[in-house]
Amino acid sequence: MNIRHLIDITDFTTAEIDALIATAEDIIENPAKYQDACSHKQLATLFFEPSTRTRLSFESAMLALGGTVLGFSEAASSSTAKGETVMDTIHTVSCYADIIAMRHPKEGAPFAASFSSEVPIINAGDGSHNHPTQTLTDLLTIHRERGSLDNFTIGFCGDLKFGRTVHSLANALSRQTGIHFVFISPDELKMPDHIKHHVLEARGFSYEETTSLEEAMPKLDVLYMTRVQKERFFNEADYIRLKDTYILDPEKLVAAKKELCILHPLPRVNEIAVAVDADPRACYWKQVKNGKYIRMALILKLLGIEV
Ligand code: NCD
Numbered sequence: 001m002n003i004r005h006l007i008d009i010t011d012f013t014t015a016e017i018d019a020l021i022a023t024a025e026d027i028i029e030n031p032a033k034y035q036d037a038c039s040h041k042q043l044a045t046l047f048f049e050p051s052t053r054t055r056l057s058f059e060s061a062m063l064a065l066g067g068t069v070l071g072f073s074e075a076a077s078s079s080t081a082k083g084e085t086v087m088d089t090i091h092t093v094s095c096y097a098d099i100i101a102m103r104h105p106k107e108g109a110p111f112a113a114s115f116s117s118e119v120p121i122i123n124a125g126d127g128s129h130n131h132p133t134q135t136l137t138d139l140l141t142i143h144r145e146r147g148s149l150d151n152f153t154i155g156f157c158g159d160l161k162f163g164r165t166v167h168s169l170a171n172a173l174s175r176q177t178g179i180h181f182v183f184i185s186p187d188e189l190k191m192p193d194h195i196k197h198h199v200l201e202a203r204g205f206s207y208e209e210t211t212s213l214e215e216a217m218p219k220l221d222v223l224y225m226t227r228v229q230k231e232r233f234f235n236e237a238d239y240i241r242l243k244d245t246y247i248l249d250p251e252k253l254v255a256a257k258k259e260l261c262i263l264h265p266l267p268r269v270n271e272i273a274v275a276v277d278a279d280p281r282a283c284y285w286k287q288v289k290n291g292k293y294i295r296m297a298l299i300l301k302l303l304g305i306e307v
Contacts, residue, residue: 004302005114005121009132009172016301017139017172023297024140024290031064037300037307038067044097045071046089047124048080048104053266053288054124054133058101061295070097087116094118099302101133105231120302128162128232134265135168136298137291142222144290145261145283151178155216157246158184158226158271160191162233165265166226170195174203181207182216186245188238189228213246217255223248225264225271249273253281263287 005011012020027034043062045055051073059069071093072078078089086104090113093100100117102110103124110123125131143149154173156166160183170191173179181200183191190209200207210216217223225248233239247270248262264272264284276282300307 003117003120005110005117005123006132006298006302007111007114007121007123008130009135009168010175011132014175017136020136020294020297020301021140021143023300024293025144027293027296034065034296034300034307036066037305038062038065038303041065041067041099041303041305042097043067043069043071043299044093044100045069045073045124046078046093046100046102047071047073048075048078048086048102048109049125050074051103051124053291054103054131055101057288057291058122058124058133058295058299061292061299064292065296065299067098067299086113090121091116091118099299122298122302125164128164128167128229130168130171131164131265132168133295133298134165134291135172136294137287138165138169138224138263138265139172140290140294141263141283141287142261144286146221149173149176152221153180153182153219154222154224155182155184155213155220156191156224156226157213157216157248159189159228159242160185160226161189162229163226166191166224167195169224171199174200174205179205181205182220183207183209184211184213184216184246185209186211186242188242213248214252214255217252218257220260221257222261222263223256225262225268227264227267227269227271244270246271247273248276250275250279253279256281 094117101122107127107129114121228243
């Protein structure tokens with residue numbers, strides 16, 4: 001059997017993503033039906049970079065499917081610290097586990113790892129490149145909030161240069177229809193050309209770029225806020241200068257649509273005031289919950305388990 005991996009969101013067709021969303025929605029409605037689906041299966045979470053939600057949602061997902069988990073949450077506690085290559089670490093773990101979710105600071109590391117693995121590899125974030133399982137989480141949340149993945153205006157705000165979640169989500173949405181993109185960032189943190197030219201323009205999508213969140217706000221149906229990615233900066237002074245460029249607060253939301261859906265992959269630092277959490281348009285805590293259900297659906301799919 002050919003092993004399927006999830007390295008880039010386009011590894012799945014849009015029909016496969018729709019099916020994953022349908023499974024996740026069925027899991028939400030009927031959790032008991034799935035509770036033993038992965039009994040005797042093991043998930044390894046190999047995190048060479050910090051994480052709270054992604055790693056724990058994978059572990060919680062596997063446990064909710066009746067499976068077990070193993071792994072490490074920092075490179076220092078693995079043989080990487082002795083100089084072992086990622087390829088050898090993955091090869092080793094694929095001798096124990098049935099499926100592996102890995103996060104790595106180097107772009108392309110999960111893709112390289114997939115060549116030495118005997119089991120499915122899931123990219124849980126590679127540097128500033130991609131984050132396909134966050135994208136599945138975002139798509140499930142948009143689907144649940146709006147009832148569809150088509151015909152809306154989305155604003156991506158913050159660090160569009162280094163934010164891997166925005167790269168993957170823009171890529172996924174440019175396979176839908178009727179999406180208009182508004183990129184809101186300081187000049188230093190603009191959406192990379194490879195996404196604008198080779199993904200959006202190549203697929204016939206329009207986008208606009210602005211530095212003003214206030215100006216963009218009234219036209220947005222979805223607002224995707226992001227953190228300035230401190231760990232990807234070469235120089236601390238630049239990070240300090242840019243980190244608080246955008247702070248979403250109740251005052252800025254006065255100009256927003258009533259049915260706006262506010263997303264954030266989290267963790268937030270300062271970019272969304274805590275007071276916004278009480279606004280019914282704040283969907284980021286629902287997004288956290290959805291991350292577990294879509295990962296349950298993903299594990300089932302990659303293991304070829306039908307319930
Ligand atoms: C994101 C990530 O790791 O890229 N977090 C997440 O997985 N939910 C966003 C971030 O760290 O800013």
